[in-house]
Amino acid sequence: MQDNAAKTPVTGKARPHESAPLHVTGTAVYTDDIVAPAGCLHAYVLKSPHAHAKVLSIDISACYIPGVHAVMTAKDIPGVNEVAPVFTGDPVFAEGEVLYAGQSVLAVAAESIDIARRAAHLAKVEYESLPAILDVHEALKQQKFVGDPYVMKTGDAAAALKSAPHRISGTLDIGGQDHFYLEGQIALATPHENGEVHCWSSTQHPSEVQHLIAKVLAIPDHLVTVEVRRMGGGFGGKESQASLIACVAALLARKTGRAVKFRLDRDDDMIMTGKRHGFHIKYDVGFDAQGRIQAMDMLQLVDCGMSPDLSNAIADRAMFHADNCYYLPHAVVTSYRCFTHKVSNTAFRGFGGPQGMLAIEYVIDDIARHLALAPDAVRRANFYDAMHARKDRAVTHYGMDVEDCIIADIFDRLEKSSAYKSRVAGIEKFNAENPVLKRGIAMTPVKFGISFTLTMLNQAGALVHVYKDGSVQLNHGGTEMGQGLHTKVSQIVADVFGIPFDRVRITATNTSKVPNTSATAASSGTDLNGKAAEAAAHTIRGRLAEFAAQQTGDVPPQDVKFADGMVTAGSKSWLFRELVNLAYMNRISLSANGFYKTPKIFWDRAAAKGRPFFYFAYGAAVSEVVVDTLTGEYKNLRTDILHDVGRSINPAIDIGQIEGGFVQGAGWLTSEELWWDAKGILKTHAPSTYKIPTGRDIPPDFRTALYDGENIEDTVYKSKAVGEPPLMLGISVFLALRDAVARAGVPMPKLSAPATPEAVLRALNGHGGDI
Ligand code: MTE
Numbered sequence: 001m002q003d004n005a006a007k008t009p010v011t012g013k014a015r016p017h018e019s020a021p022l023h024v025t026g027t028a029v030y031t032d033d034i035v036a037p038a039g040c041l042h043a044y045v046l047k048s049p050h051a052h053a054k055v056l057s058i059d060i061s062a063c064y065i066p067g068v069h070a071v072m073t074a075k076d077i078p079g080v081n082e083v084a085p086v087f088t089g090d091p092v093f094a095e096g097e098v099l100y101a102g103q104s105v106l107a108v109a110a111e112s113i114d115i116a117r118r119a120a121h122l123a124k125v126e127y128e129s130l131p132a133i134l135d136v137h138e139a140l141k142q143q144k145f146v147g148d149p150y151v152m153k154t155g156d157a158a159a160a161l162k163s164a165p166h167r168i169s170g171t172l173d174i175g176g177q178d179h180f181y182l183e184g185q186i187a188l189a190t191p192h193e194n195g196e197v198h199c200w201s202s203t204q205h206p207s208e209v210q211h212l213i214a215k216v217l218a219i220p221d222h223l224v225t226v227e228v229r230r231m232g233g234g235f236g237g238k239e240s241q242a243s244l245i246a247c248v249a250a251l252l253a254r255k256t257g258r259a260v261k262f263r264l265d266r267d268d269d270m271i272m273t274g275k276r277h278g279f280h281i282k283y284d285v286g287f288d289a290q291g292r293i294q295a296m297d298m299l300q301l302v303d304c305g306m307s308p309d310l311s312n313a314i315a316d317r318a319m320f321h322a323d324n325c326y327y328l329p330h331a332v333v334t335s336y337r338c339f340t341h342k343v344s345n346t347a348f349r350g351f352g353g354p355q356g357m358l359a360i361e362y363v364i365d366d367i368a369r370h371l372a373l374a375p376d377a378v379r380r381a382n383f384y385d386a387m388h389a390r391k392d393r394a395v396t397h398y399g400m401d402v403e404d405c406i407i408a409d410i411f412d413r414l415e416k417s418s419a420y421k422s423r424v425a426g427i428e429k430f431n432a433e434n435p436v437l438k439r440g441i442a443m444t445p446v447k448f449g450i451s452f453t454l455t456m457l458n459q460a461g462a463l464v465h466v467y468k469d470g471s472v473q474l475n476h477g478g479t480e481m482g483q484g485l486h487t488k489v490s491q492i493v494a495d496v497f498g499i500p501f502d503r504v505r506i507t508a509t510n511t512s513k514v515p516n517t518s519a520t521a522a523s524s525g526t527d528l529n530g531k532a533a534e535a536a537a538h539t540i541r542g543r544l545a546e547f548a549a550q551q552t553g554d555v556p557p558q559d560v561k562f563a564d565g566m567v568t569a570g571s572k573s574w575l576f577r578e579l580v581n582l583a584y585m586n587r588i589s590l591s592a593n594g595f596y597k598t599p600k601i602f603w604d605r606a607a608a609k610g611r612p613f614f615y616f617a618y619g620a621a622v623s624e625v626v627v628d629t630l631t632g633e634y635k636n637l638r639t640d641i642l643h644d645v646g647r648s649i650n651p652a653i654d655i656g657q658i659e660g661g662f663v664q665g666a667g668w669l670t671s672e673e674l675w676w677d678a679k680g681i682l683k684t685h686a687p688s689t690y691k692i693p694t695g696r697d698i699p700p701d702f703r704t705a706l707y708d709g710e711n712i713e714d715t716v717y718k719s720k721a722v723g724e725p726p727l728m729l730g731i732s733v734f735l736a737l738r739d740a741v742a743r744a745g746v747p748m749p750k751l752s753a754p755a756t757p758e759a760v761l762r763a764l765n766g767h768g769g770d771i
């Protein structure tokens, strides 16, 4: 299983997460664990009770109860009342109008959270309720969007649909998902001399938080420092939406002159922060007798909520993944970024990709059922041409050549290792013998594009210091959210110097060490920061090599060896720390920064053509489920996964990402149901009503393996990104449930996501999609 790993002393080894002992002993410091400065205050935000209303008046006079130090509304903001990441539309505090139930209206800083909460609710806010748009259909009718509609197309889909021998159409509803990171949104801000502000923020994007704190306070960026040692999970939910929390804390800190902590409890976190986007999909597809797609017309209605946030890029990625692994000779994909009076939806692991991919996988199953063919055969018939094979079926609907397609090989290997064929026969037998319980199975592929689709964001910086004792301190622009980024980057740097892992210490991500960073997102953390850190370490190593070569005169600098904690220049060797100390005495700089930008990528937005991705990551999963046809209850019995991480930098961490991603994806598509009432109030805002997967939802038989291959592109150690792609392996569970429903006697089942037991029961009764 580890054969595919990079072959270096530290990189490529399955080693624990750098903070694992701290995690399991409860000594890892999260933002809430930081010892608070004396006099630290606590913040609470008053939320709008209406999805859409005019704010007629706000009277805060009753809020000043004992223990309250400040109350702030929009008019108290010294700078701009805006925390939007790209466009505008995300005020810190509502001004004149509220656009979702849960929007922040004002904030209180007090000596305890209880006092702050009580005080906030003493404010008298008068609203005039207005009609709300609560779904994408209404938004489309009223033409209310958060961005312009966008189309990607290739060939002539309309003509090819007409001439196709077979044609089917349908719709699919896909629900959103709450991030449910274990650590909720939190920030701790402290005011300093000269108007400086320091903020510990649980954010995937410290540079953006820095920039936005500066904007709301009307001060330059250089007065603001943002720091994050680790998050207890982000999953995209802290890519843009940690900013509001941090800005509220910073505003109140500035106003009171005290440290302010702002921590959302679980209910407030679920009500106030955006989720994965719900989608409504409409498809019309033409194909031949083998199930080969000839043309596809797909419409994606995206529920963006009340502001653009990152929705346009997310909707783009859903369009980029409307093909998944399949060649579409003629296609048109149309996307509407619908405005609704709901919390602004945001990044979530996969960033729109999962919704686009689920849709085409659903379509492929329809095609197979329509033609009475095996779904895996129809999948194979449509795969992009394999790597190095004929290339006439290897270009996407957005004009990118698929140069690295290994999905056919992954499918073959997984089919064998999971005994897929014989298990299908076993399922048929089981179902024939059992009138109530019905089994189903699905094998689904994943192809996920790696890079930020906004080319500019694909850059990273790092800062490496070697101290006189030979220990190394490392900093880079990426953030640690549990995914193991810091472990991987430390491994890479250890190997550059030929020293053991524990000689490298990574410190909190800090905007004063590495500036102008991108969010840790798009699964690119290691690709970008690993390369930047490697470059920084190489700069120092180059200086040391030159110095060592001068000492002996035996060999040129490039032949100086760094291995096993030793440096060797021809006839002479030093301990790494000895050479470092000697270099210091000879006034050689032992600190360097590094920079990296991803090559080859470009995107022409007007033409909707280009190469938005450096490469693709692949994978496949087989899941087998059993459904109780009387109740709709089900179990996932077994999942087999074969996933492509290129050459693994750390197989233990990669397998953890794959297993965790799969379970999170399966949770999205099965038990996690967001439910708003007719007034647009989210009613599922706690684990009592919103069910995330737990240990018991992990399939009892769960087999994960890494595909033995390497990235054809020049990534760090030929590895591939692993953060998001495995989430989409969870699609196999959804389609296995749909397969079980079909095998129970519903020929073309309609099943919307999430496939809760209720949804499965509706599908069994023949009206699954009608919700
Ligand atoms: N894994 C853990 N444990 N916690 C997280 O919050 N976020 C995911 C993924 N894996 C996440 C995670 C998301 S959404 C992304 S984009 C990547 O990690 C980001 O990290 P990377 O680029 O270093 O893979």
Ligand code: MOS
Pocket: 204, 235, 236, 237, 239, 347, 348, 349, 350, 351, 520, 521, 522, 523, 724
């Ligand atoms: Mo991940 S959704 O790109 O933070």
